Amino acid sequence: MSDTSTRALHLLQTVFGYPAFRGQQADIVEHVSAGGDALVLMPTGGGKSLCYQIPALVRDGVGVVISPLIALMQDQVDALAEVGVRAAFLNSTQSYEEASRIERLVRTGQIDLVYVAPERLMTERCLNLFQDSKIALFAIDEAHCVSQWGHDFRPEYIKLSVLHEQFPDVPRIALTATADQQTRAEIVHRLQLEDAMQFVSSFDRPNIRYQIVEKGNGRKQLLDFITGEHGGDSGIVYCLSRKKVEETAEFLNENGVRALAYHAGMEHTKRAANQARFLREENIVMVATIAFGMGIDKPDVRFVCHLDLPKSIEGYYQETGRAGRDGLPASAWMAYGLQDVVLQRRMIDESEADETFKRVLGMKLDSMLGLCETLSCRRVRLLDYFGERSAPCGNCDTCLIPPVSFDGTVPVQKLLSAVYRVDQRFAAGHVIEVLRGVETERIKTWHHDSLSVFGIGADRSEQEWRAILRQVIALGLVTVDHEQYSSLKLTDAARPVLKGGQKVQLRQYQKPVKQKRPTTASKGYVESDLSPREQAIFDKLRWWRVETARAHNVPAWVIFVDATLREIAKARPTSLAELRGVSGVGEKKLASYGDELVAMIAEMD
CATH class of the missing domain: 3.40.50.300 (P-loop containing nucleotide triphosphate hydrolases)
Structure with missing residues (x-):
């Protein structure tokens, strides 16, 4: 193991309280710590933040995290403070005096990580600040925001190529949980990460x-x-x-x-x-x-x-x-x-x-x-x-509960025929009424009750026909013309189905099933793998966490996440040494809360 890897693992264990890296974390941390650029695709909850937080602590200088999430920067900074990492943010919510104080900390290297919104980064003042400071790395969070084809496009992200141009020797790590192949290529192109190593984890969230x-x-x-x-x-x-x-x-x-x-x-x-x-x-x-x-x-x-x-x-x-x-x-x-x-x-x-x-x-x-x-x-x-x-x-x-599929060719042909017979000028509700043979004033006015398709779908309910129509639209056999009162129109793909040259497989309509209500009004959160005694400790720990978080004015998870409280409840540590071995308990949290937790568990035992 290299010196960099040894130091990174030591920080993971003593600062963040985790015994070992997961998945590709170790490779990413070592690559970025050594000065390499990286594109990281990792699902939510996969531990992306450690991939830039630890290299920022390993390398000399300040780690700069570019994030569009101004509302969450305070919580991120609070969470880092709880584990003993010196962090701050620069954004529009701060006064001039507060921003100046943070800038002095960045210039003098008295801070480990600083969070910045992309709009703030692009200002001359902010770029000059980083030119005058020792920067460990740039982390571009939510990197999919650079994609103009994506669901969360942020125009200011396109300008982040300035980092490569003005800070060519500072490693950059772009991170996202969501990127198909097209978005991935756009991130590489827009952020000039052509030479970056790509780390793509499984997108699966099995839980x-x-x-x-x-x-x-x-x-x-x-x-x-x-x-x-x-x-x-x-x-x-x-x-x-x-x-x-x-x-x-x-x-x-x-x-x-x-x-x-x-x-x-x-x-x-x-x-x-x-x-x-x-x-x-x-x-x-x-x-x-x-x-x-x-x-x-x-x-x-x-x-x-x-x-x-x-x-x-x-x-x-x-x-x-x-x-x-x-x-x-x-x-x-x-x-x-x-x-x-x-x-x-x-x-x-x-x-x-x-x-x-x-x-x-x-x-x-x-x-x-x-x-x-x-x-x-x-x-x-x-x-x-x-x-x-x-x-x-x-x-x-x-x-x-595997869905029941059936050969839907005949009902689809009936539906397509009805759309055609009403001259492709009417919306879904009217077409379904024609199929079901519903004699409304509107149908009579248009003489649609005399059409050959009138009533040929009377054996199915309105809900069943709506489910069939939804699938037909999804299959691209019918489109909705919004310029003409949401009328249904056939596509070219409908022709072979109508002529019997193509079969259509559909999902069987299932009536919505009412969920069973619990016997109590609120079952709360119960850990199924805890014994009654461990569950009691877990519940007590959660109440303690709520009060502690309120006193610190931080979210409860910043103190400890449920997974850590569960491990404490199962381990029932009787000393600080035993508590130190629990995942999620680093040295700072051990010093802050260890005696209190050990005493609380001793009381319950």
């Missing part, structure tokens, strides 16, 4: 259970899911519109689930206060637009729900990845229906993007629809999108 259900009454299904499977847990619910965020949060609160709202239209102080509560308190559900959550460090989010269809698999992966960062079991749940498909198509068609960009957005949506409609393992489909091969996981809904 997350993926579940996508037919949307009936979405909010009611959401409530049943939360109370049935995650009562008392922290979670995130994503909605497409600000109005839906407000209404859903209100609905959950009315039904006994503590929920907060978060969206860009809220008053800034209220939004910031809600985010702070979510990060610092337990058992809160945040209902939000996708404006919330990038880089959320809260490790004990037990579920992420979507009440609306995400625009892409990248977005879905990024958002669901906020669940179970601590490696413990978590859920990714989505309610999805025909209206979601229609709405997303409309948003693409009505956007001001050029045709090339619209085509890319359409392809990304098609991949997302494919994930929703797949008859096989969702995890296999998800990982395949990122170029990773895998076997069925046995832990997603399609593995646990």
Whole structure:
């Protein structure tokens, strides 16, 4: 083992309290510590931050972390302070005097890490500061923000190529949890990382259970899911519109689930206060637009729900990845229906993007629809999108309860015929009423009750036909024309199906099943592998952590994460020496909390 590797491992164990590096961490740390550039793709919860924090401590100078997450910089700095790392941030929330103080620390090397927003970095003052200072490395976090094709594009990220030009001898490490092949290539090109070593970890998050259900009454299904499977847990619910965020949060609160709202239209102080509560308190559900959550460090989010269809698999992966960062079991749940498909198509068609960009957005949506409609393992489909091969996981809904597939050629032909017979001028509801033989005034007015297709689908319910139509749109046989009252139109791909030259396999419609409610109002968080005695210690430790975090004005996880508290409960250390061996207990935390923890456990024993 080289001197660099030995020192890095020593820092990992004594500062951060972990016994060994995981996966590719050791190789990345050694490469960057030696002065090499790197592109790191690692799933959320995989330990990306250690890949730049430890090299910054190994190398001479200050590590500069470029992050778009101004709201979270304070928590990141607090977490580092808890383990004894000198860290600070520079952003627009600070006074001139405070910023000047931090700049002096950077210039004199009295700090280990400084977090900077990309907008701040690009100012002449900030670039001059770093030119005048000894810089250990530049870490570009959330590097997928550089991609103009991506779900989280930030124009200021494109300008970060200035780092290579002005600081050619300072190593750069770009990190992200979400990047397909196209985004990866764009990161390399935009950030001038052509010579960087690429470290691509598995995108698999085996602790997350993926579940996508037919949307009936979405909010009611959401409530049943939360109370049935995650009562008392922290979670995130994503909605497409600000109005839906407000209404859903209100609905959950009315039904006994503590929920907060978060969206860009809220008053800034209220939004910031809600985010702070979510990060610092337990058992809160945040209902939000996708404006919330990038880089959320809260490790004990037990579920992420979507009440609306995400625009892409990248977005879905990024958002669901906020669940179970601590490696413990978590859920990714989505309610999805025909209206979601229609709405997303409309948003693409009505956007001001050029045709090339619209085509890319359409392809990304098609991949997302494919994930929703797949008859096989969702995890296999998800990982395949990122170029990773895998076997069925046995832990997603399609593995646990395999969907029933059937030869849907005949019903699809009926549907396509109905679209054609009404001259491709009517929306989904009207076409389905024609198929089912529903005699409405509108149908009579247009004499559609005299068509040969009228009533040929009376054997199926409206919900079944909506499920079939959703799959037909996902298969690209029908499009929705938003310039003509959302009318359904056949594509060229529909012709061979209509003529009987191509068969269509579909998912059988399944009626939404009500989740079983727990026998108690809130089951809370229970560690299934703890004995009753260990569970009691674990519960006591969590209450102690809440009070300690409140006194320090930091999120609870900054003190200790659940996984560490669980290990303490199982180990029941009787001395500081025994506590030192627990993963997540470094020297600073041992000195700060060790005596208190040992005494508390002795009391309970």
